[in-house]
Amino acid sequence: MNKRITVEKKVLSENDRLAAEIRRKLSEKRILALNLVSSPGSGKTSLLEKTLKALNSELNMALIAGDVQTENDADRLKKAGGKIVRPIVTGGACHLDAKMITGVLEELDLDEVDILFIENVGNLVCPSSYDLGEDMKVVLISTTEGDDKPLKYPSMFRRSSVLVINKTDLLGLSDFDIEQVKNNARMINADLIVIELSCLKETGLETWYEWLRERTAAKKGR
Amino acid sequence: MHELSIAMEIIAIVEEESAKRNLERVEEIGLKIGALTGVDPEALRFAFEASTADTPLAGVRINIENIPVRGRCLSCGKAIEVKEFIFICPYCGAGDLEINRGEELDIAYIVGL
Ligand SMILES: Nc1nc2c(ncn2[C@@H]2O[C@H](COP(=O)(O)OP(=O)(O)OP(=O)(O)O)[C@@H](O)[C@H]2O)c(=O)[nH]1
Numbered sequence: 001m002n003k004r005i006t007v008e009k010k011v012l013s014e015n016d017r018l019a020a021e022i023r024r025k026l027s028e029k030r031i032l033a034l035n036l037v038s039s040p041g042s043g044k045t046s047l048l049e050k051t052l053k054a055l056n057s058e059l060n061m062a063l064i065a066g067d068v069q070t071e072n073d074a075d076r077l078k079k080a081g082g083k084i085v086r087p088i089v090t091g092g093a094c095h096l097d098a099k100m101i102t103g104v105l106e107e108l109d110l111d112e113v114d115i116l117f118i119e120n121v122g123n124l125v126c127p128s129s130y131d132l133g134e135d136m137k138v139v140l141i142s143t144t145e146g147d148d149k150p151l152k153y154p155s156m157f158r159r160s161s162v163l164v165i166n167k168t169d170l171l172g173l174s175d176f177d178i179e180q181v182k183n184n185a186r187m188i189n190a191d192l193i194v195i196e197l198s199c200l201k202e203t204g205l206e207t208w209y210e211w212l213r214e215r216t217a218a219k220k221g222r
Numbered sequence: 223m224h225e226l227s228i229a230m231e232i233i234a235i236v237e238e239e240s241a242k243r244n245l246e247r248v249e250e251i252g253l254k255i256g257a258l259t260g261v262d263p264e265a266l267r268f269a270f271e272a273s274t275a276d277t278p279l280a281g282v283r284i285n286i287e288n289i290p291v292r293g294r295c296l297s298c299g300k301a302i303e304v305k306e307f308i309f310i311c312p313y314c315g316a317g318d319l320e321i322n323r324g325e326e327l328d329i330a331y332i333v334g335l
Pocket residue numbers: 038039040041042043044045046047073121122123166167168169170197198199200201
């Protein structure tokens with residue numbers, strides 16, 4: 001006789017459990033945790049390099065750089081002045097998961113840290129399913145990508161709190177319409193905070209830094 | 223494709239549950255996939271088949287219930303279904319919606335003997 005067993009269990013319940021554990025630990029230490037996601041090459045590492053150079057004397061930053069094959073991004077972040085930097089090489093996996101973050105956090109001394117940045121693997125689909133215990137996801141899109149990106153990858157835009165539009169120095173070179181991107185993104189997520197900047201020309205970065213300062217202060221309860 | 227990692231999680235949970243319930247054979251797995259999860263049901267089916275070939279779970283039926291995005295408009299109070307990921311109330315045009323369906327990625331049931 002066939003038996004029907006009711007399971008009603010989340011497929012990613014183990015990941016969610018580990019993520020909740022990370023969130024609890026980081027919150028205890030009042031560390032702001034940001035999960036940076038984008039397509040390959042939108043400028044996640046570039047933005048973190050600039051952020052390190054500008055805010056290193058003000059804020060203690062720990063950085064985890066996820067990559068499918070190399071440790072290049074972690075090396076770039078160290079060169080840019082990052083003191084606590086760890087690579088995660090996923091060896092093929094298209095996303096980071098909470099277990100990988102748990103492993104790295106165990107090795108780090110987080111006592112003095114204000115912000116933990118996690119650079120996810122460049123991919124707009126897969127990382128959206130995996131909670132890493134972050135406070136917020138920051139999604140980047142660059143002006144060399146299509147302005148319909150939000151509509152093609154709605155889950156990521158829905159689950160992010162901030163949209164950074166990078167490479168504004170290249171506006172006008174393609175048919176990328178920045179107002180259209182913002183409209184598309186806000187149809188999916190009305191609460192999205194939008195920051196426009198260029199890592200290359202160093203414009204708009206101050207808005208990003210100011211947002212980081214506010215959020216770290218809020219996390220510290222100041 | 224993260225569908226492969228998700229298939230692996232499903233296999234682990236099904237193995238655990240069927241051992242707990244003394245199932246000798248699994249014949250069907252019922253899944254719920256919300257439209258907001260970014261999981262492609264067909265890719266998941268394919269990943270599951272690929273990763274169970276030559277295992278005791280080979281050939282198991284996968285029954286997927288696709289869950290649409292549903293909720294309530296906080297401005298006019300009407301129940302709504304979000305189509306095409308446009309999170310705007312079709313009745314009053316407001317954007318403040320309370321979403322309560324569409325995030326599911328669940329194993330609902332297992333059938334076996
Ligand atoms: N023109 C222009 N180029 C930029 C800007 N920001 C970054 N780039 C370039 O874009 C390329 C990719 O930048 P990265 O910072 O490596 O992008 P990423 O998102 O970290 O890439 P992955 O980690 O591979 O996903 C590099 O060649 C950068 O120099 C910008 O504001 N303007």
